[in-house]
Amino acid sequence: MEDLISPKYQMKLIKEVSEAIWKEFGGYVQVKYYISKWHETNSEARGYSNYWENFRIVENGGEKIDLLATLHSMDGTTLLKIAIDLGVDTPDFIPSIPTFRNEIKSEYKTAYDTFQKAYKQIETDPSIAIGLANSALESIIKEILKDERIASKTTGGETLYKLSSIILKEFNLTDSENPKEIKTIGNSLLAINQAIEKLRSEKTNFHGKTTEDYLIQDSIFAYFVINSVATVGLFLNSYYKTKYPKQQTEQLEELSDDLPF
Structure with a gap:
């Protein structure tokens, strides 16, 4: 699925998904809770070399999430799943x-x-x-x-x-x-x-x-x-x-x- 979603389209979709998330959840705390539910990691892995996560939750000052940076760290498939979950139209796809x-x-x-x-x-x-x-x-x-x-x-x-x-x-x-x-x-x-x-x-x-x-x-x-x-x-x-x-x-x-x- 990843190779079907062009970088240009991902850029456009990130903007629309970001706007939809802020509109739906309003504040930093709820937005971070929502994004965390999509986050996957092998946190129990021993050693940094074995650590894996499907995307990074980027924070910008304190514990406030930097939503745009976080969305940009996602693969196209995860981004598309979030768009669909939020009801964001995906006419290019x-x-x-x-x-x-x-x-x-x-x-x-x-x-x-x-x-x-x-x-x-x-x-x-x-x-x-x-x-x-x-x-x-x-x-x-x-x-x-x-x-x-x-x-x-x-x-x-x-x-x-x-x-x-x-x-x-x-x-x-x-x-x-x-x-x-x-x-x-x-x-x-x-x-x-x-x-x-x-x-x-x-x-x-x-x-x-x-x-x-x-x-x-x-x-x-x-x-x-x-x-x-x-x-x-x-x-x-x-x-x-x-x-x-x-x-x-x-x-x-x-x-x-x-x-x-």
Whole structure:
């Protein structure tokens, strides 16, 4: 993971993480407590040559932490974990995430909460992150299919693959009368969602595993899947709003909610 995060991007991220930490915890004592929870060391090692720590906690006068110097002593992976823990957007590393979260926050509350949990688990538990991302995408499609103008309805027990088949058919993206290239892209989108579902079912802890089963443990796979979920989710929501624009009564209700009287 370290070699995927450029020094230039680390410099930018350090500034944003520092601001987020001060905003969250306020004072030197709480900031130091927070940073200490990320600090690892073999303090029981005998002799200085055997001493190891994952980063240095730098102090600046008394016991006050020098947060910027401390953050600069961290490797890129630890820095990214802290950014994710604090909810700092990482658009240069996970491009679709900030846009996707803003899009679904108001209209898909369940999906938003689930996706937030997935995002925070990327580094600590990639397997759980993938499973939650799958669930978030399911929630979005289910909400779209509730629209009364959409003929196809669900029973509640459909998997991501089945839900994707329904909505792509409803959007006419896999119809045979479409240009071959459009149909190919539509089928590829379906294949992506099927692969995400299979990962959740067969390569994560969501369906129980034995010691012999393969379990995803590399966070880079979680980044890959969550980026894919964000991209697919953004497209489906955008296409839905274009194909089925909000009715005038709904728009008037939203406007009246914003009025101060």
